Amino acid sequence: MLEPTPGSGGVVVTETPGTEELEFDEAGRRLRRVLLRPLTIVVLVAVLLLIVLAVLGPRLAPYDPITPDPLHEFLGPSWQHPMGTDDLGRDVLSRIMAGTRYSLLAVVIVLSLALTLGTLVGSIAGYAGGLVDEVLMRVTDIVLAFPGFILALALAAALGPSLVNGMLAIAAIWWPTYARLVRGQVLSVKENQYVEAARALGVSSRQVVRRHILPNSFAPVLVQLSLDMGAVLVTAASLSFIGLGAQLPTPEWGLMVSTDAPNILTAWWQSTFPGLAIFVTALIFNLGGDLLQEIFLRDARSAV
């Protein structure tokens, strides 16, 4: 997270409010200011904890998250089972811990796919211009013409219900955002003198895009990624809730809420805690996104 702020040299940059111009020296100073806040530390610790749970979750879980235990069905929260047990007698806390990886995996995979495809389409459209640009942008228009979630639903249904297909479906509705973002960046960076100089020196188009244009698009893309993490998490959980994501007995959070929903009135803990896990994780991601936005975008304070 600290990587994208090279140096911190004391160059004074005069503020020009109202622009989204990115200045790394400015960003460095804001980074230090933001880092000192208690909220930032809470977010950082929470993200670390999530990563640890994603990697070691099933091993750290106090009980077996998959195998049914008919002797302990529907137990309310207690010292032995802080979040109670579900209809098959499994410890809800253990299932939540073991399920962390599916949610984080969904976020990472969906955003990597969306970013890769979006960057490819956006940089080609922005750099080539003309007819290519026009066609590619109309394609993004068509994808965006759907209410996103419903398109993802239809796609996931067509591909067949599974965790991987759910991720593919979400990535398929998410990439146009990145295509447009990268295209905009390419268009604005393209006019810079150093790009023209590189081109005049005979550097190939692909090299210009890769060496000069994409690195300069880094900060806004990073901010967008961090802002999207929470939304992707909730969307993936929603697909699973409908039955188009992870399948039983995977301890995926959205699926847990769904299978336990009929028991909400008799055993409230069963779906309340997995849902809480989704909510808290999304909240952490969104807070992180806000902080990154504050570091990288000049007028974040007035915009948010």
Added chain:
Amino acid sequence: MLAFVIRRLGFLVIVVIGVSMLTFAMSHLVPADPARLLLGKTATPAQITQIRRGLGLDQPVPVQYLIYMDHLLHGDFGQSISSRRPVLSDFLDYFPATVELTLYAMLMALVVGIPLGVLSAVWRGGWLDHFTRVTSLFGVSIPLFWLGLLFQLIFFGWLHILPSDSRLDGNVAAPHHITGMYTVDSLLTANWPALFSSLDHVLLPAATLAFATLATVIRVTRSSMIEALGKDYIRTARAKGVARWRVNVRHALRNALIPTITLVGLQFGNLLGGAFLVEIVFSWPGIGFYSVQAIRNFDYAAIMGITIIVAIAYTVINLVVDLLYAVLDPRITYA
């Protein structure tokens, strides 16, 4: 203006063609053979071949697409395999419930969101502003299906004050069908028991769905209000000695509301997606409920039919909103 409308209509055609290609491609991704689904497990190979020919499935793919397009243009969006009715008729039966739910959700989001947005702009940096910021953060992070369950648990399970599912109490008959929206129909026919019952039932699902758009309403209202308050004419009004609330309401708010109104249209797609989740949780018989039943029954024809109808409806609504925007704000001219 006319040129703008024509251009937008042209765009509408492109989008509809693109959308139809997408749904066509998706129905070809489907692992199941539609003929087999239609006939059930006892079908003989001869019957299957016959149905496949009837559906045009023996033709090359481009021809199949043209057949598909031809059907679409004639208002034929396919036939549901489980209800054995045209998807469009099913859609028209279920859609009013979704519209009703969505409208109440939007209304709630606006009633809560606009004042919060305005006040947090006026008292920028104050405690209300912080409260609002936290509210929108919660709003974007909360999974709707979970929020719906929590509401059921609290208001139905623990407090016993609101019903948890369906559109009416069991002992109340549905009002005479006019619009298909129960609250509107019962009001129009002066059917008070049905009106109260249907209002009772729409409250929790609509409150849940309102969270799908509340954060956006707050954010847009707040930032456009801040922008409006920074304008010269506000300074002039203040300098003239116009009362503070009057400047805020008559001068700033009136201009600041325009983006919020546009948002109402644009958020429709968002609300529609959320409605799918909310309708399942509350057994609300709208198109989301219908579609998820279709998904569970592997009724692909219904899923794809609904998808394309929704996409067309959404594009048309966006067009209408764009036009309304121009009517509302005379400063905007579409060359």
